[in-house]
Amino acid sequence: MAKVSFRNVWKKYGDLPAVKDLNIECPDGSFLSILGPSGCGKSSTMRMVAGLEHITAGQILFDERPINNLAPKDRDVAMVFENYALYPHKSVFENMANPLKLRGQDPDRIKERVTAAANLLEISELLQRRPQELSGGQKQRVAIGRAIVREPNLFLFDEPIAHLDAKLRAHMRGEIKHLQRTLGTTMIYVTHDQLEAMSMADQIAVMHEGELQQLGTPREVYNKPVNAWVAGFVGEPAMNFVDVGLQHKADKIHFTHPNFSIAVTEEQQRLLTAGTWPNALRMGIRPDAMSISMTRPKGDHITGKIFVTELLGGDMIVDVDLEDSRIRVKTSTEFEGLEGETCYMTVNRDKWHAFSKDTGSAVY
Ligand SMILES: Nc1ncnc2c1ncn2[C@@H]1O[C@H](COP(=O)(O)OP(=O)(O)OP(=O)(O)O)[C@@H](O)[C@H]1O
Numbered sequence: 001m002a003k004v005s006f007r008n009v010w011k012k013y014g015d016l017p018a019v020k021d022l023n024i025e026c027p028d029g030s031f032l033s034i035l036g037p038s039g040c041g042k043s044s045t046m047r048m049v050a051g052l053e054h055i056t057a058g059q060i061l062f063d064e065r066p067i068n069n070l071a072p073k074d075r076d077v078a079m080v081f082e083n084y085a086l087y088p089h090k091s092v093f094e095n096m097a098n099p100l101k102l103r104g105q106d107p108d109r110i111k112e113r114v115t116a117a118a119n120l121l122e123i124s125e126l127l128q129r130r131p132q133e134l135s136g137g138q139k140q141r142v143a144i145g146r147a148i149v150r151e152p153n154l155f156l157f158d159e160p161i162a163h164l165d166a167k168l169r170a171h172m173r174g175e176i177k178h179l180q181r182t183l184g185t186t187m188i189y190v191t192h193d194q195l196e197a198m199s200m201a202d203q204i205a206v207m208h209e210g211e212l213q214q215l216g217t218p219r220e221v222y223n224k225p226v227n228a229w230v231a232g233f234v235g236e237p238a239m240n241f242v243d244v245g246l247q248h249k250a251d252k253i254h255f256t257h258p259n260f261s262i263a264v265t266e267e268q269q270r271l272l273t274a275g276t277w278p279n280a281l282r283m284g285i286r287p288d289a290m291s292i293s294m295t296r297p298k299g300d301h302i303t304g305k306i307f308v309t310e311l312l313g314g315d316m317i318v319d320v321d322l323e324d325s326r327i328r329v330k331t332s333t334e335f336e337g338l339e340g341e342t343c344y345m346t347v348n349r350d351k352w353h354a355f356s357k358d359t360g361s362a363v364y
């Protein structure tokens, strides 16, 4: 087991920086998810940890010990990739036993460890089959089994369940999280699926174009995104963004827009007036932080026109047109508004966000 630290880590391929000045502390025994879109540098980061890729600058440390110059086999990490890379002509047992065999461990001990891992992953009855006789989810479990029999210091999982079907993915999310908790082994888990990161990780490192945007618990990243990019990437359906003006009315600051004028809370007013006042603001609000009604409410509200309604499982998503943008609101399936009708949204002001329109950074 190991604490993993990234200190000012860079990866360049020629002149192209794929990872820029990465700083992360991943405590011993914890589950870190690296989350970001395709090409943001997730696999490059993992490959540097595994020793499959040279670290251009900076240091990666295990328990404060720099590992930059350590050979991959001496790092004691086990990796699982999306393509499980099982040996087609070996049985499940032989596939799982392989890393131990290579280390010259005695056959009785190998059998004991493979059996224990197979029990944990509920694949004991598959040990004599070959990979082509397995489903995608079963193959994935064998690949994970092969990683855990080694009892490594660190697990590196790179999109291990990305191409399984939705139901199996949901199941495997739970399994992998449980497995990590049971074994207590430090885990770095790469995904571009925010739901996976949100549901499994202790800490999420959100990356974009090679740069760490935010490191925080799933709750922090969801509730207090540091910029509009993170806010828009995390959460489904995505956060709505609307450009707003600011106006003082009777000592209160209002967000103004052709479709509304709503006073901010006292705390938000304090934050907006402290420090440098951004030139232009972008208001962010999640679809479930508003309520929608067909009758005009008494208090401050947004007026819009229904574009379309969609059923999404037990919820309804209403797309609403404003003058210059379209927002999405989550409501109950009992909602009866029709396309083209005027509707009214009341905002939960404790849950709306303000970003600088120029830089994207969160004002609050
Ligand atoms: N061996 C390489 N040589 C040159 N450029 C590379 C190499 N490997 C990756 N890159 C580039 O570095 C950037 C980061 O790639 P990386 O594989 O780390 O992204 P990723 O976040 O894992 O993406 P994905 O979600 O698609 O797997 C990309 O622009 C990619 O094209």
Ligand SMILES: [Mg+2]
Pocket (backbone or CB within 6 Å): 042, 043, 044, 158
């Ligand atoms: Mg990748």
